[in-house]
Amino acid sequence: MNVNPTRMELLRLKKRTTLAVRGHKLLKQKQDELLRIIQEIISKLSNLRKEIEEELLKALKKFFLARAYQDKKSFEASFLLLDTDIELSMGWKKVMNVPLPEYKKSLQGELISYGFANTSPTLDEALKNLMVVFDRLIELAEMEKRIALLAEEMKKTRRRVNALEYILIPELKAAVRYINMKLSEREREVNSRLMRIKDVIRG
């Protein structure tokens, strides 16, 4: 590090070192917390994914069986004019200063807009089940997006921690050591010069 070996510089560098060490400690804590949050989400995520896969399979099976009750045209015609309006909105929530998405689904109208005479009761069950799975899919998407954002933040934090730990702090400490050395050397030089002058005067 290219520094002026002055007392002012030494004081400035000491302050910077203290700040860097403090920053490093905080960032390390942030990194640990982010890791804890990510691990927590991952443990929930794997269970959720498994449950959704099972529920989706069940709901789809019901849907296929309900589909077999009617011919294709009659089945598709049941969904031609719907009274259902699904809205998906997104908000943000800050965790460790990372903005994380929050998805919210709202359903207006009735999920079932067909008549009862030519459709299968299994279709009602299948649609209700699919709606539940849909809610959970939104939850899954929210978690996956959160993990991606948190992982990105974690990467940035780790880079900063490493930069502080392995580059900035050692460099600052080296610079402080260098200035200290230079200042001591200069002090010794002045001392020896003064002693020499004293000898000359006495001599």
Next chain:
Amino acid sequence: MNRFPKVRTLDTNYAYAAGVVSAKETKLFDSKHLEQLISSKDGRELIAALHDSDYGHFFRQLDSPHRFEETLEDARIELYNEIQDLIDNSELLNVLRARFDFHNITVLLKGKIAEEDFLPYCSRMGTIPLDRLASIFEEERYNRLPDYLKKATEQGIEAYYAHHHNPQLLNIRIDSAMADFLTSNEESDYLRSYYRVWVDVTNLKTILRLFFLNRYKELAEYALLSGGFIASEKILSWKLQESVESLEGFYRGSIYADLLKYRASFSELEKACEHLLLLYIKSVAYESIGVEPIICYLFLKENEIRNLRLIFIGKINGVKDEEIKERLII
């Protein structure tokens, strides 16, 4: 009603036609044959297994199992044409094809409301050619429709707009008009009774569905069909509002009482309902004269096509053989 109404067939006009269908009935798939079809490895093997059946000439041209619906529709069209050749009573044929007409007017009405072309969703099995029906709806000249369809269309439009643009009410109102038409036909006692049993069974299923959807109070008065052996007013006056449990008391002693055993599972309930209808259909299977054996054959063939559809859908979507077998209606 504690047993099916007795059907007396005295009409000797259909002796030849009845003979023709009794020969055709021998070609219907029995449970063993259907199980063989279910054991096919995939859709392609299923198509190959159908090559030697009565459907061979349709399935030999089919290159992908995913297009099975078009083939089954062709088979149904041929079936209705065959029946048309055997029955020379146009009124009766109208009743048999009426479901497709009601389907078509529902679809075209929805298209009119949505301002989209829904013609591809219309069935080709109705009594009115599709291009004519489409032009009637385009020009809104509903008086060119037969009275029963005109009335249904008007009721559908009225229900839709009177209930805050609710498409379900449109469907329900047209279904009600269809039930009224089917259960009031004078052409065949057997057919009329079949539709009356169908209405009863549909009402029973509808009650359970409305409770499942928590919409009984809101929709029961519109959704229950009239024309059945059990009047919809009688169902509505029964104290069902409190709980669905009291339904058992209502149906006790009727032929529908056993259906309620399956109310915990909609798929089992549906199978039991279809089975009951099939029992009624088969009640004339041994008649040798009259139009009834022809109608019976038509319904049995329709049921067979539905079973084939189930097997195709099951095979394409990887449903287990056992589960397909459980859903077959034989």
